[in-house]
Amino acid sequence: MNNQPYKIPAQSVIFEEEIKKSLFITQLAHTPSVDEAKAFIESIRQQHLNAGHNCWGYVAGRPENSMLWGFSDDREPSGTAGKPILAQLSGSGVGEISAVVTRYSGGIKLGTGGLVKAYGGGVQQALKLLQTIEKKITTKLRLQLDYAFMPVAQSLIAQFKAQEVQADYSDTISLVIEIERLLVADFTQSIINKSGAKAMVKSLEDNNNN
Incomplete structure (x- = not known):
């Protein structure tokens, strides 16, 4: 399980360009699944x-998780649209992202090379406009x-920049916190040391939000 944070889109992006009378509209969005x-x-x-x-x-999870990738040429010649779009997305290092490139044809044929360049290039330009935020993996x-x-x-x-999720007060205090996975070992060690091993720490991995 990879606990490293990764980049996700902060907002949607639209990029338009005209190539040989065809209008290409590229739209990017944050899509977590x-x-x-x-x-x-x-x-x-x-x-x-x-x-x-x-x-x-689309890359519908971690950037490197190819099990959650998908693409479509939507009636363009095979390999000229979906694959170039996905290649740009998967190479960007951004996760949870989808791209749709809409084409209004102007009647001039672009050829397979021209189509690959147009579809891949549109996504490449849109990615330059994209702002990202870091998604931390928590438990x-x-x-x-x-x-x-x-x-x-x-x-x-x-x-440790953790969040208190739940608190129950009885004979003792029971707290549920959400914390970045990368920090769990250090946090656990610190709390055990500072309490003289009296504080108990238990993982609720079944309920994690990832």
């Missing part, structure tokens, strides 16, 4: 029902601790 990628592609298709082609590609931990240790625990939670 295959279903959301397909819904985005369908929404663009509905916007451009009169277009000759709505070619697309949830349950902390069991005495009331006297609460101030120290809260200080460590803040120090």
Whole structure:
């Protein structure tokens, strides 16, 4: 399991260009799953029902997870649209991203090389306009601790930029926190050391949000 953060789109992007009388409209969007990628592609298709082609590609998870990649030439000659689109996306290092390139043909044939350049180039230009944010991979931990240790625990939670998700107060305090996976080992060690091994830390990996 890869715990490293990765880049995702911060917002949608549209890039338009005219090549030999054909209008190419490239749209990028943040799509965290295959279903959301397909819904985005369908929404663009509905916007451009009169277009000759709505070619697309998506990377619907971590950038390197090819199990979540997809593409379509949408009636363009095989290999001239979907693959060049996906090649740009998969090479960008950005995850959870979809691209749809809409083509309104102007009647001049571009040839296979021209199509590859147009579709891949549109996505390349759109990617230059894209702003990204970092997606951190998080998990949830349950902390069991005495009331006297609460101030120290809260200080460590803040120090490790964790979020308190749930708190139950009875004989002892039970906290559920969300924390970046990369920091779990250091956080656990710190809380055990500072509590004299009295604080209990348990992973709730089954409930993690990733």
